[in-house]
Amino acid sequence: MASDVAADRTRVLEAADRLFNARGVQAVGMDAVRAAAGVPLKRLYAAFPSKDALVVAVLHRRSGTWDAGIAAASATAASPRERLLAVYDFLGEWFRSDDFRGCAFINAFGELGGVSPAVADAVRVQKESFQRYLAGLVAELGAPPALATQLALLAEGAQTTAAIGGSPEAAAHARAAAGTLIDAALAVPTA
Amino acid sequence: MASDVAADRTRVLEAADRLFNARGVQAVGMDAVRAAAGVPLKRLYAAFPSKDALVVAVLHRRSGTWDAGIAAASATAASPRERLLAVYDFLGEWFRSDDFRGCAFINAFGELGGVSPAVADAVRVQKESFQRYLAGLVAELGAPPALATQLALLAEGAQTTAAIGGSPEAAAHARAAAGTLIDAALAVPTA
DNA sequence: ATCGCCAGAGAACGACCGTTCTCAGGTCCG
DNA sequence: CGGACCTGAGAACGGTCGTTCTCTGGCGAT
Numbered sequence: 001m002a003s004d005v006a007a008d009r010t011r012v013l014e015a016a017d018r019l020f021n022a023r024g025v026q027a028v029g030m031d032a033v034r035a036a037a038g039v040p041l042k043r044l045y046a047a048f049p050s051k052d053a054l055v056v057a058v059l060h061r062r063s064g065t066w067d068a069g070i071a072a073a074s075a076t077a078a079s080p081r082e083r084l085l086a087v088y089d090f091l092g093e094w095f096r097s098d099d100f101r102g103c104a105f106i107n108a109f110g111e112l113g114g115v116s117p118a119v120a121d122a123v124r125v126q127k128e129s130f131q132r133y134l135a136g137l138v139a140e141l142g143a144p145p146a147l148a149t150q151l152a153l154l155a156e157g158a159q160t161t162a163a164i165g166g167s168p169e170a171a172a173h174a175r176a177a178a179g180t181l182i183d184a185a186l187a188v189p190t191a
Numbered sequence: 192m193a194s195d196v197a198a199d200r201t202r203v204l205e206a207a208d209r210l211f212n213a214r215g216v217q218a219v220g221m222d223a224v225r226a227a228a229g230v231p232l233k234r235l236y237a238a239f240p241s242k243d244a245l246v247v248a249v250l251h252r253r254s255g256t257w258d259a260g261i262a263a264a265s266a267t268a269a270s271p272r273e274r275l276l277a278v279y280d281f282l283g284e285w286f287r288s289d290d291f292r293g294c295a296f297i298n299a300f301g302e303l304g305g306v307s308p309a310v311a312d313a314v315r316v317q318k319e320s321f322q323r324y325l326a327g328l329v330a331e332l333g334a335p336p337a338l339a340t341q342l343a344l345l346a347e348g349a350q351t352t353a354a355i356g357g358s359p360e361a362a363a364h365a366r367a368a369a370g371t372l373i374d375a376a377l378a379v380p381t382a
Numbered sequence: 383a384t385c386g387c388c389a390g391a392g393a394a395c396g397a398c399c400g401t402t403c404t405c406a407g408g409t410c411c412g
Numbered sequence: 413c414g415g416a417c418c419t420g421a422g423a424a425c426g427g428t429c430g431t432t433c434t435c436t437g438g439c440g441a442t
Binding site: 022023024026027101102105106107108109110111112113114115120123124127128146149150152153154155156157158160161163164165170173174176177180181183184 | 213214215217218292293296297298299300301302303304305306311314315318319337340341343344345346347348349351352354355356361364365367368371372374375
Binding site for chain 2: 398399400401402
């Protein structure tokens with residue numbers, strides 16, 4: 001009982017997340033996950049009944065760290081406008097981390113969305129949750145809801161652009177564009 | 192000589208593109224490509240020496256159809272501003288096609304970018320070419336170059352959002368945002 | 383001390399991968 | 413008509429995958 005199932009889950013999720021992020025999902029075998037996690041295969045399968053379940057769990061965990069990152073970045077922001085812009089500051093920090101290789105959800109959807117409904121759903125849920133977060137702030141701001149969708153497009157685009165081009169400054173560009181869109185939306189109350 | 196190597200290449204590229212788009216690259220075996228293309232395995236390997244080469248060739252072909260689509264959409268547009276906005280009209284049409292499942296380049300990068308430098312390069316080249324196209328129009332418009340980057344972010348974000356959420360209207364949102372950004376950039380000549 | 387139990391390491395399994403090889407059958411040239 | 417060549421179909425190969433099974437060694441209880 002020294003290593004309980006919950007501890008196994010954590011170790012496996014961390015290892016799998018790292019490996020999937022670096023090489024993609026299908027290029028990483030369960031044995032590589034086992035080796036990286038330092039957990040016997042039997043306990044791995046006790047914690048996650050299949051690779052598909054492991055992938056979904058990794059995505060779920062990523063949702064949590066994403067939410068926490070956004071919350072931390074917006075903690076110091078005073079107004080809704082600044083909280084919206086803080087999203088792009090968070091992206092900028094993330095893009096600069098050594099192991100950044102794009103949004104895990106976008107990557108997983110591209111790789112597995114066509115063959116694994118569970119993965120496709122997990123990705124959809126996360127993106128909808130992010131949209132709702134933006135929509136809440138936009139509503140606080142008193143701007144039309146369409147602004148939230150536009151700001152989300154900038155965030156998604158920044159993630160793929162930063163990953164493919166290796167250009168973390170995409171976050172700053174997105175932030176600048178977001179500021180322009182917010183100002184324009186507030187200038188015309190109901191267009 | 193009834194079926195020449197060039198004809199084989201075309202049939203294989205079309206079949207592979209369809210399959211890769213629907214299921215992802217790694218989930219599609221070379222035998223499935225052969226069956227869908229109706230070409231013997233030997234001729235398949237005569238046309239493409241490896242799966243990696245096939246993937247790169249598929250991406251290269253997609254670049255061509257992308258460029259053609261953009262060109263067609265902007266053909267009726269009179270001004271640089273309208274040609275920029277035509278990009279999002281093109282996206283909207285594409286998003287509404289039955290087999291749309293996201294940008295092949297973004298998907299391929301997420302799946303293979305970490306393990307296949309050739310694929311990563313092909314994706315990077317295409318995205319840079321798109322950026323250059325936008326930059327040209329933005330220059331014609333007399334707006335600062337940063338606008339082109341911002342417009343690219345919107346286009347990229349629209350592609351992933353439309354794919355994941357199954358929401359083709361992402362193109363219209365991106366178009367509206369693009370209009371706002373263009374107007375703002377022109378209002379302040381050099382900020 | 384002995385027996386029963388459980389956990390860990392890794393072998394085993396069936397399936398499928400990308401790629402190459404075999405071989406039968408047909409086609410052209412002399 | 414005969415034989416050299418080429419083609420297509422698919423078997424074969426070595427490897428790896430996800431998943432399960434076996435076996436061995438150590439531990440706790442009696």
